[in-house]
Amino acid sequence: MIRKILLQLCIVLCVFGCESDDSNSINTTQASPTFTFSHDWDGTPVSSSDFNNFIFTNANGETISIERLRYVISDIIFTANSGEALSINGHNLVDVTNDEGLSYTLPSTIPIGTFVNVSFTFGLDNEDNSQNLLDLNSANFNVPDVLGGGYHYMQFDGEFINSNMEEMGFNYHAIRAVDASDPDNLVFPEDTFFTVNLGSIPITSATEIEIKMNIAEWFKNPNLWDLNVYNQMLMPNATAQILMSENGRNVFSLGEVTQGTE
Amino acid sequence: MKKGWYWIFLIFLYLNCSDDDTGYEPTPMPLNIPEIFSTNIIPPVIPSDNPQTVEGVALGKKLFFDTILSADGTKSCASCHSPQNAFTDNSPTSVGIDGIAGMRNSMPIFNLAWNDNERFNWDGSALSLERQAEEPVQNPIELHSNWDNVVDRLLAHPEYPELFELAFKTSTITKELTTKAIAQFERTLISANSKFDQYTLGEATLTAQELNGLNIFLREDKGDCFHCHGSPNSPLWTNNDFHNNGLDATFTDLGLGAVTGDPSDNGKFRTPSLRNLAYTAPYMHDGRFATLDEVIDHYSEGLQNSPTIDPLMKQIAQGGVQLTAQEKADLKAFLLTLSDTSFINNPEFQN
Numbered sequence: 001m002i003r004k005i006l007l008q009l010c011i012v013l014c015v016f017g018c019e020s021d022d023s024n025s026i027n028t029t030q031a032s033p034t035f036t037f038s039h040d041w042d043g044t045p046v047s048s049s050d051f052n053n054f055i056f057t058n059a060n061g062e063t064i065s066i067e068r069l070r071y072v073i074s075d076i077i078f079t080a081n082s083g084e085a086l087s088i089n090g091h092n093l094v095d096v097t098n099d100e101g102l103s104y105t106l107p108s109t110i111p112i113g114t115f116v117n118v119s120f121t122f123g124l125d126n127e128d129n130s131q132n133l134l135d136l137n138s139a140n141f142n143v144p145d146v147l148g149g150g151y152h153y154m155q156f157d158g159e160f161i162n163s164n165m166e167e168m169g170f171n172y173h174a175i176r177a178v179d180a181s182d183p184d185n186l187v188f189p190e191d192t193f194f195t196v197n198l199g200s201i202p203i204t205s206a207t208e209i210e211i212k213m214n215i216a217e218w219f220k221n222p223n224l225w226d227l228n229v230y231n232q233m234l235m236p237n238a239t240a241q242i243l244m245s246e247n248g249r250n251v252f253s254l255g256e257v258t259q260g261t262e
Numbered sequence: 263m264k265k266g267w268y269w270i271f272l273i274f275l276y277l278n279c280s281d282d283d284t285g286y287e288p289t290p291m292p293l294n295i296p297e298i299f300s301t302n303i304i305p306p307v308i309p310s311d312n313p314q315t316v317e318g319v320a321l322g323k324k325l326f327f328d329t330i331l332s333a334d335g336t337k338s339c340a341s342c343h344s345p346q347n348a349f350t351d352n353s354p355t356s357v358g359i360d361g362i363a364g365m366r367n368s369m370p371i372f373n374l375a376w377n378d379n380e381r382f383n384w385d386g387s388a389l390s391l392e393r394q395a396e397e398p399v400q401n402p403i404e405l406h407s408n409w410d411n412v413v414d415r416l417l418a419h420p421e422y423p424e425l426f427e428l429a430f431k432t433s434t435i436t437k438e439l440t441t442k443a444i445a446q447f448e449r450t451l452i453s454a455n456s457k458f459d460q461y462t463l464g465e466a467t468l469t470a471q472e473l474n475g476l477n478i479f480l481r482e483d484k485g486d487c488f489h490c491h492g493s494p495n496s497p498l499w500t501n502n503d504f505h506n507n508g509l510d511a512t513f514t515d516l517g518l519g520a521v522t523g524d525p526s527d528n529g530k531f532r533t534p535s536l537r538n539l540a541y542t543a544p545y546m547h548d549g550r551f552a553t554l555d556e557v558i559d560h561y562s563e564g565l566q567n568s569p570t571i572d573p574l575m576k577q578i579a580q581g582g583v584q585l586t587a588q589e590k591a592d593l594k595a596f597l598l599t600l601s602d603t604s605f606i607n608n609p610e611f612q613n
Contacts, residue, residue: 051526052524052526052570067526067572067573068573132301132302132495134302134303134304135304137302137303137495137496138303138304138376138378138496140488140489140490140492140493140496140501140503142488142493142495142496144480144481144488144493145480145494146477146480146481147480147481147482157572157573157574158573159573166579167569168578169571169572169573169574169575169576169578170573171573171574173482183477232573232576233482233483233486233576234482235482236481236482236483
């Protein structure tokens with residue numbers, strides 16, 4: 001009798017100890033795609049290992065060394081055939097310098113299927129930019145209130161060889177354009193965040209979407225960027241901010257879309 | 263066969279119940295996170311293998327102030343990290359037990375739980391707070407001990423074996439447990455009650471000069487201090503990163519570069535917090551500036567160019583950001599609002 005009880009007890013313990021967690025079973029109708037971020041200079045791949053070297057030449061002919069590159073993307077939107085848009089609130093800080101944030105899995109799920117367009121916001125729209133975002137505060141990504149508040153959209157720092165053949169720093173910092181000449185009456189001339197449309201993308205249970213940034217484009221189209229003119233202290237310069245935003249619209253493109261298996 | 267099942271069952275019970283017969287557990291002691299941090303920045307980094315406990319913190323505090331860690335029993339951690347100096351000292355470089363001065367200024371100790379890049383020391387050589395506590399004990403120009411001897415002294419001490427038992431549930435004293443306890447105490451050293459913190463919380467007002475100083479601090483075309491040293495929403499007042507801030511044209515101390523071996527890191531040092539500057543002179547990694555005025559002068563007109571100078575340093579050809587005498591005075595007035603008297607006088611942090 002005791003043997004039977006012990007045997008049953010062991011079996012029960014084994015069964016409970018080995019039970020799989022049904023809550024983790026795969027949901028075949030929903031998925032959380034992953035976005036990866038790659039960087040190149042007119043087709044030549046760029047990573048943090050290429051930083052701190054004068055190996056890039058911009059469209060204006062200036063030789064450049066990149067020291068720091070980090071930027072925010074936010075509000076990814078999946079537009080269905082019906083026109084319905086699924087907006088995913090959230091943001092991701094891509095820190096190329098420290099190889100962080102180069103992969104971003106959506107914090108929520110979307111239905112599996114083909115979407116006619118997938119888009120994201122470069123930077124933060126004005127509503128998001130007015131939020132208190134703890135992760136960006138911790139990353140010291142803030143824009144001071146005297147410059148409109150909120151956050152940087154991008155910090156792109158480095159050095160270039162100026163027209164006097166001297167090494168000189170540049171801080172290509174993109175923020176919400178502001179005219180702060182009257183500190184008591186900040187004027188925001190136009191929005192400088194922008195939407196990047198990636199086009200139609202099929203979403204399966206394990207889709208990975210590559211977003212490519214051609215860094216050279218920040219200096220190229222439609223505004224030929226002269227670092228001898230625009231190099232540092234560009235945050236309070238609304239004109240420079242608008243030029244950055246215009247160039248930024250040609251920077252991103254869709255890379256590889258891979259459909260993995262789970 | 264009947265006996266076989268019996269023994270299997272007994273072994274099963276033993277394996278599940280033999281860990282700790284006493285049932286004693288150290289008392290959890292979560293960090294008391296100030297409002298100014300909880301509302302602005304992400305929670306601190308606490309290693310999963312070294313949770314904060316009442317007993318661990320108490321042990322760490324005792325060790326921090328105890329000269330037992332030094333070879334000749336003359337100095338403790340607190341000898342170079344004094345509470346009255348926001349846990350640094352007032353020497354350009356600290357002097358060890360043999361009277362030999364080191365090459366670096368003692369770093370202040372506060373808010374280190376929020377150093378989420380986990381590189382400590384001026385040169386980033388220690389990859390955790392626990393590991394940071396190892397090196398000074400055995401450094402020949404600091405406490406000049408041998409960890410084996412330290413452990414022997416702690417084992418022979420009338421109180422420490424019991425305190426380790428209470429903190430870590432073991433009478434086996436090791437270097438690792440000793441530094442874990444010290445790190446637990448150090449994580450409790452939180453400074454967030456300066457005049458500026460009170461201003462942010464609506465509990466104090468700043469003078470016109472202090473507000474103007476803040477404005478200079480935050481303007482990219484003036485001081486541009488915020489890119490490395492934080493802002494009201496980033497209230498650690500450091501980015502915990504490493505920069506070459508233009509101190510030298512050539513380097514006698516490579517800083518981070520000596521640690522990583524990457525020439526592009528030469529001359530880079532950890533950004534110190536601007537909190538408690540009133541108590542932490544002299545300044546910079548080598549304590550070269552005796553006063554805050556000298557520090558501000560450096561950024562205004564004293565920058566030295568070098569291949570690794572940070573691009574955030576501006577107007578290098580002119581020596582810096584060219585502040586007027588009034589702007590310098592205003593900036594200094596603002597910086598001093600980051601002083602936290604309650605921190606340096608906190609009885610929890612005294613010997």
